Amino acid sequence: MTKGQKAAVYLFLIVISAVCVFPLYWMASSATNNSLDVVRGRMLPGLYLAENFRSILLQQDLFRALINSFRNAIVQTFLAMAVCSVAGYGFEIYHDRAKDALFSVLLLAMMLPFVAIMIPLFRMFSGWHMVNRYMAFVLPSVATPFLIMMFRQAARSFPVEIIEASRVDGLSETGIFLRMFVPTMKATYGAAVTVTFMNSWNSYMWPKVIFQDNNSTTMPMLVANLLGGYTVDYGMLMLGVLICTLPTAIIFFGLQKSFTNGIMGAVKG
Amino acid sequence: MNRKIAAAVLAGVMAASALAGCGSAGAGGTAPASAAPEDTAAAETEESVAEETAGASADANSLTVWTWDPAFNIYAMKEAEKFYQKDHPDFKLNVVEVLSDDIETKITTAASSGDLSTLPDIFLMQDNSYQKYMTNFPEVFTDLTDSGIDFSKFGEGKRAYSTKDGKNYGVPFDNGAVIAAYRTDYLEQAGLSVDDFTDITWDQYIELGKKVKEATGNPLITSQSGSPDLIMEMLQSCGASLFKEDGTVNIVGNEQLLKALDYYRQMVEAGVLVEVTDWDQYIASIQNGTVSGVVNGCWIIGSITAATDQSGKWAITNMPRLDGVTGAVNYSNNGGSSWAVCTATKNKELAIDFLNGTFGSNVEFYEAILPSSGAIATYLPAGDSDVYSKPQDFFGGDAIYSKIIDFAGKVPSNITGAYYYDARDAVGVALSNVIQSGADLEAELQTAQDTVEFNMGG
Numbered sequence: 001m002t003k004g005q006k007a008a009v010y011l012f013l014i015v016i017s018a019v020c021v022f023p024l025y026w027m028a029s030s031a032t033n034n035s036l037d038v039v040r041g042r043m044l045p046g047l048y049l050a051e052n053f054r055s056i057l058l059q060q061d062l063f064r065a066l067i068n069s070f071r072n073a074i075v076q077t078f079l080a081m082a083v084c085s086v087a088g089y090g091f092e093i094y095h096d097r098a099k100d101a102l103f104s105v106l107l108l109a110m111m112l113p114f115v116a117i118m119i120p121l122f123r124m125f126s127g128w129h130m131v132n133r134y135m136a137f138v139l140p141s142v143a144t145p146f147l148i149m150m151f152r153q154a155a156r157s158f159p160v161e162i163i164e165a166s167r168v169d170g171l172s173e174t175g176i177f178l179r180m181f182v183p184t185m186k187a188t189y190g191a192a193v194t195v196t197f198m199n200s201w202n203s204y205m206w207p208k209v210i211f212q213d214n215n216s217t218t219m220p221m222l223v224a225n226l227l228g229g230y231t232v233d234y235g236m237l238m239l240g241v242l243i244c245t246l247p248t249a250i251i252f253f254g255l256q257k258s259f260t261n262g263i264m265g266a267v268k269g
Numbered sequence: 270m271n272r273k274i275a276a277a278v279l280a281g282v283m284a285a286s287a288l289a290g291c292g293s294a295g296a297g298g299t300a301p302a303s304a305a306p307e308d309t310a311a312a313e314t315e316e317s318v319a320e321e322t323a324g325a326s327a328d329a330n331s332l333t334v335w336t337w338d339p340a341f342n343i344y345a346m347k348e349a350e351k352f353y354q355k356d357h358p359d360f361k362l363n364v365v366e367v368l369s370d371d372i373e374t375k376i377t378t379a380a381s382s383g384d385l386s387t388l389p390d391i392f393l394m395q396d397n398s399y400q401k402y403m404t405n406f407p408e409v410f411t412d413l414t415d416s417g418i419d420f421s422k423f424g425e426g427k428r429a430y431s432t433k434d435g436k437n438y439g440v441p442f443d444n445g446a447v448i449a450a451y452r453t454d455y456l457e458q459a460g461l462s463v464d465d466f467t468d469i470t471w472d473q474y475i476e477l478g479k480k481v482k483e484a485t486g487n488p489l490i491t492s493q494s495g496s497p498d499l500i501m502e503m504l505q506s507c508g509a510s511l512f513k514e515d516g517t518v519n520i521v522g523n524e525q526l527l528k529a530l531d532y533y534r535q536m537v538e539a540g541v542l543v544e545v546t547d548w549d550q551y552i553a554s555i556q557n558g559t560v561s562g563v564v565n566g567c568w569i570i571g572s573i574t575a576a577t578d579q580s581g582k583w584a585i586t587n588m589p590r591l592d593g594v595t596g597a598v599n600y601s602n603n604g605g606s607s608w609a610v611c612t613a614t615k616n617k618e619l620a621i622d623f624l625n626g627t628f629g630s631n632v633e634f635y636e637a638i639l640p641s642s643g644a645i646a647t648y649l650p651a652g653d654s655d656v657y658s659k660p661q662d663f664f665g666g667d668a669i670y671s672k673i674i675d676f677a678g679k680v681p682s683n684i685t686g687a688y689y690y691d692a693r694d695a696v697g698v699a700l701s702n703v704i705q706s707g708a709d710l711e712a713e714l715q716t717a718q719d720t721v722e723f724n725m726g727g
Contacts (some may be wrong), residue, residue: 212365214365223368
């Protein structure tokens with residue numbers, strides 16, 4: 001590649017990244033402007049961050065929503081990791097005749113859109129008096145076909161020799177999973193955590209249905225509330241969106257490396 | 270072999286989910302009136318458990334309210350609580366923030382499953398949705414006709430939204446009376462004043478609009494593309510709607526509708542009206558000063574006054590009327606909402622007394638909520654109060670709030686119909702096809718009529 005070509009490639013990439021990053025930049029800078037400036041299209045950061053923050057605290061229980069969202073997402077991610085990785089590992093390592101049929105049913109469940117099962121799900125949980133309980137939000141997503149498939153795919157690349165050697169050395173099946181499989185699959189876990197946490201954090205429809213009081217409000221619900229009025233305070237709205245975006249952004253950037261590795265899904269070396 | 274197993278598993282799953290469905294239906298408190306005593310008792314325990322986490326208040330001195338918008342409805346409700354507590358110190362209100370669409374979804378879910386116990390004591394509903402929900406779920410709404418609330422103190426057009434078969438099912442709250450607001454500095458450049466825009470017809474409006482456009486380069490009005498707000502306002506200003514009195518669709522051959530659409534088209538062609546892509550752009554055109562006026566429900570004032578640097582440059586008057594149409598006036602309505610008392614409430618008397626003591630009769634209360642929230646009442650006596658008569662500097666020292674209550678009292682009532690939003694959306698589609706791609710108006714209206722009739726049939 002000549003210097004000129006290289007420059008052209010870089011220029012192209014710079015332009016494309018600017019286009020991608022611009023909405024994020026605008027979101028952040030709008031959070032520091034007042035509503036009027038946002039509407040008038042001011043691009044530069046302003047001095048209204050504190051005021052927007054005050055208005056949001058005055059209108060909404062921001063900290064409660066943050067705590068709720070974090071609790072929901074962390075508990076869900078933790079449980080989903082525990083359940084789905086065991087399931088994915090089991091599907092791949094152990095052999096049984098009904099296994100493939102069961103897996104097809106699982107894949108079938110993946111085809112069902114959530115809205116189709118929402119009403120029966122709601123009736124189930126309201127029958128168990130779990131409306132407004134955060135476990136009602138967590139439970140339906142603890143075992144997802146997507147995660148199980150992801151872990152099964154990862155287990156496929158896990159060398160059988162390691163398992164056989166461990167068995168010979170007298171390690172129990174649980175031991176093999178915990179001490180051999182889990183440490184090798186860090187990248188897969190990283191990717192799975194990212195996906196699950198983001199899905200849980202951004203989840204809107206189900207919490208909207210199952211949470212009926214102010215105390216269970218989650219961050220996306222709070223952002224939606226900011227848009228409900230006759231007059232929208234755009235500065236405050238953008239700050240709400242920014243606060244709602246930050247945790248997933250931090251997790252994504254923190255686990256970015258393992259995310260890409262995990263999606264590739266290979267054990268190296 | 271594999272296939273057989275898969276089939277067995279599937280059948281098992283289906284059977285299990287069917288059983289689960291039956292189980293929760295039985296537990297949901299759907300016991301019919303003739304049910305055995307044990308069943309009713311079971312349903313009641315079920316309800317009381319549900320109340321711990323959701324639904325109407327069980328405590329004799331407290332009420333649960335569902336509403337939206339912290340700066341407006343929620344604020345008003347919390348102030349109402351303070352007012353009512355003056356005479357009832359033990360009274361407590363639990364205001365839950367639920368968006369308007371979600372209130373409607375939750376009512377549909379609860380009423381369809383026959384279990385009203387998850388609903389609150391009082392909820393707010395958009396006026397345009399009232400007829401639909403009163404028709405489909407009459408069991409949710411408490412008849413307030415003889416509750417002691419004096420409904421004659423509210424504007425007729427406003428009251429009609431929550432009235433069915435001559436009975437009142439809602440306490441009217443916020444005002445949706447249509448105002449026409451103009452940038453006086455722009456009008457001056459064209460040698461005009463707001464008086465030239467008072468009590469005019471749409472024909473005059475278009476002529477004046479051309480002058481303003483010539484002098485300032487700005488259109489007189491903006492409209493969100495494909496949104497039939499303005500058309501609906503024009504229709505109601507002559508007491509018309511998209512439905513006939515017997516509830517059938519009135520789109521094809523609706524003389525007023527044709528006239529309204531024709532004016533809209535004329536305005537677009539003359540450049541007096543400019544369409545913008547979405548609501549945010551609509552607000553931006555007002556706040557950026559790229560438009561010389563607004564015609565919309567009076568709640569738009571909140572967005573106008575947000576541009577503080579335009580203080581003193583706005584004036585408010587009534588909207589133009591349709592020329593040559595019987596019953597056409599310069600007043601209309603867009604938006605607004607009313608409070609409903611849910612039949613499942615355990616504290617019906619308290620709920621009614623609370624609404625009556627605040628939203629239903631208390632001018633002082635309406636005075637107290639106006640300055641901070643801008644929530645303009647539909648309670649007509651409030652218009653004469655000192656707070657409402659106070660000159661507003663933003664609008665050149667005009668007492669706009671009294672003016673708007675006066676407007677509200679003159680709004681003709683029309684038939685909303687249970688399929689209001691279906692009809693409105695269909696007309697919106699027709700409007701956008703006609704304006705954007707020059708489609709044939711008659712054909713588009715026929716399609717709109719067919720769509721709504723199809724929805725009503727299904």
